Amino acid sequence: MCELLGMSANVPTDICFSFAGLMQRGGGTGPHRxxxxxxFYEGKALRAFHDPEPSVNSPIAExxxxxxxxxxxxxxxxxxxNVGQVNLENTHPxxxxxxxxxxxxxxxxxxxxxxxxxxxxxxxPVGTTDSEYAFCWLLGQIRKAFPxxxxxxxxxxxxxxxxxxxxxxxxxxxxxxxxxxxxxCYCTTKLNYLTRRAPFGEAQxxxxxxxxxxxxxxxxxxxVTVIATEPLTDNEPWLQIESGEAIVFAQGEVCYQQR
Amino acid sequence: MCELLGMSANVPTDICFSFAGLMQRGGGTGPHRxxxxxxFYEGKALRAFHDPEPSVNSPIAExxxxxxxxxxxxxxxxxxxNVGQVNLENTHPxxxxxxxxxxxxxxxxxxxxxxxxxxxxxxxPVGTTDSEYAFCWLLGQIRKAFPxxxxxxxxxxxxxxxxxxxxxxxxxxxxxxxxxxxxxCYCTTKLNYLTRRAPFGEAQxxxxxxxxxxxxxxxxxxxVTVIATEPLTDNEPWLQIESGEAIVFAQGEVCYQQR
Numbered sequence: 001m002c003e004l005l006g007m008s009a010n011v012p013t014d015i016c017f018s019f020a021g022l023m024q025r026g027g028g029t030g031p032h033r034x035x036x037x038x039x040f041y042e043g044k045a046l047r048a049f050h051d052p053e054p055s056v057n058s059p060i061a062e063x064x065x066x067x068x069x070x071x072x073x074x075x076x077x078x079x080x081x082n083v084g085q086v087n088l089e090n091t092h093p094x095x096x097x098x099x100x101x102x103x104x105x106x107x108x109x110x111x112x113x114x115x116x117x118x119x120x121x122x123x124x125p126v127g128t129t130d131s132e133y134a135f136c137w138l139l140g141q142i143r144k145a146f147p148x149x150x151x152x153x154x155x156x157x158x159x160x161x162x163x164x165x166x167x168x169x170x171x172x173x174x175x176x177x178x179x180x181x182x183x184x185c186y187c188t189t190k191l192n193y194l195t196r197r198a199p200f201g202e203a204q205x206x207x208x209x210x211x212x213x214x215x216x217x218x219x220x221x222x223x224v225t226v227i228a229t230e231p232l233t234d235n236e237p238w239l240q241i242e243s244g245e246a247i248v249f250a251q252g253e254v255c256y257q258q259r
Numbered sequence: 260m261c262e263l264l265g266m267s268a269n270v271p272t273d274i275c276f277s278f279a280g281l282m283q284r285g286g287g288t289g290p291h292r293x294x295x296x297x298x299f300y301e302g303k304a305l306r307a308f309h310d311p312e313p314s315v316n317s318p319i320a321e322x323x324x325x326x327x328x329x330x331x332x333x334x335x336x337x338x339x340x341n342v343g344q345v346n347l348e349n350t351h352p353x354x355x356x357x358x359x360x361x362x363x364x365x366x367x368x369x370x371x372x373x374x375x376x377x378x379x380x381x382x383x384p385v386g387t388t389d390s391e392y393a394f395c396w397l398l399g400q401i402r403k404a405f406p407x408x409x410x411x412x413x414x415x416x417x418x419x420x421x422x423x424x425x426x427x428x429x430x431x432x433x434x435x436x437x438x439x440x441x442x443x444c445y446c447t448t449k450l451n452y453l454t455r456r457a458p459f460g461e462a463q464x465x466x467x468x469x470x471x472x473x474x475x476x477x478x479x480x481x482x483v484t485v486i487a488t489e490p491l492t493d494n495e496p497w498l499q500i501e502s503g504e505a506i507v508f509a510q511g512e513v514c515y516q517q518r
Binding site: 042043044045047048050059060063067087088089091096097099100101102122123124125126127 | 301
């Protein structure tokens with residue numbers, strides 16, 4: 001199993017605090033030693049860092065922690081390999097361009113081998129993971145159904161959910177997907193989220209002796225949602241996403257939810 | 260105008276020395292203050308860093324210099340903007356997946372506005388530069404002609420050259436393109452290359468007080484070709500690529516050349 005981390009916010013927000021907690025699970029407090037990656041959107045552009053080394057002692061992870069990149073939409077992943085070798089091409093998040101947007105995807109879980117019988121359209125995997133194959137299939141399904149972006153996002157979210165259900169039928173499919181504007185979350189076994197908004201308080205990381213007082217870091221209108229496999233903090237009201245549930249966030253708020 | 264840097268080698272090679280010279284031109288000895296980017300292949304995977312800040316004082320550039328990433332194929336670019344705002348989505352190199360390979364592209368020069376009348380197939384730009392549009396058009400032409408990879412690369416190189424000639428007809432088109440296995444170089448105005456092989460000697464950077472003795476860094480069978488807009492060293496026999504000439508390198512050696 002792997003760990004996922006996502007963020008959706010209405011102002012460019014520094015994810016360092018949550019990332020610092022997640023990185024400890026990459027060979028520190030967790031067994032996820034097989035690489036990590038993070039993608040930050042800056043406008044439509046994706047800034048991504050990938051490392052097949054354990055995150056807990058990665059110089060690139062340290063750079064990401066120390067160099068505060070602010071973003072409204074973030075997807076991160078630390079990996080414990082099951083399918084596919086430990087190397088850069090098998091390191092999440094994966095990305096592809098569709099409709100002039102860079103779509104980014106990370107997956108936690110394992111899918112049955114019959115996944116590889118699904119016919120791909122437009123997108124081919126570079127590496128050998130089930131996750132990247134599932135992403136290529138899913139994005140191909142979207143492109144096939146909508147050669148141009150649909151007039152309303154609800155149609156798009158329904159299609160992604162329909163495809164996600166098919167992937168869940170093949171095993172464990174917890175995933176995060178974004179095109180920069182929204183963050184789509186789908187749960188099979190474990191995915192939790194927390195929305196921080198005024199009045200802000202203090203948060204204490206579970207995995208690392210670090211706390212932060214968001215009162216000093218935020219404005220009253222800020223809305224920041226963090227999504228993670230397991231809650232990252234001890235003293236905040238995380239909500240569990242149900243099995244088979246899809247939630248989409250935009251600017252920190254829920255914009256679609258279907259159980 | 261921008262500066263290009265490429266490398267093709269038969270063993271994973273550290274490009275830090277050449278990169279250190281190039282970075283000085285990003286706001287130091289050169290006027291290219293509008294961002295920089297570098298893509299390293301590790302196997303089929305691309306590790307890319309992009310920064311819309313001037314390279315000469317970029318913390319990410321410093322990380323790249325200090326953290327020796329070894330690669331057989333590298334494409335780098337520093338930018339002086341003409342078309343498109345200075346932001347991350349307009350920062351080269353650009354990349355897209357084709358046939359399960361990540362293709363990477365960087366361009367130096369400016370193309371006529373009629374470029375944007377060319378019909379795109381499959382790939383859409385995320386940003387607003389002429390360069391990314393040209394890349395999307397070029398890769399779409401390849402995909403249209405060869406839905407599957409052609410049996411021999413010569414057909415592919417001929418097609419890329421045919422498309423490059425059409426882009427050169429629209430202005431200045433110096434470019435580097437790679438799929439991880441080969442490095443395709445096309446020149447309109449300025450592109451130089453240098454192949455280092457045994458017996459290795461010492462090299463002195465032009466832009467920065469730094470020299471390196473490759474005798475201590477190499478094995479007798481190593482072949483490393485560096486391609487740059489302007490020669491990066493003072494004391495080595497750089498060769499100029501001619502206007503309208505295409506050269507393709509694989510593992511440091513010329514594998515296709517057409518004037």
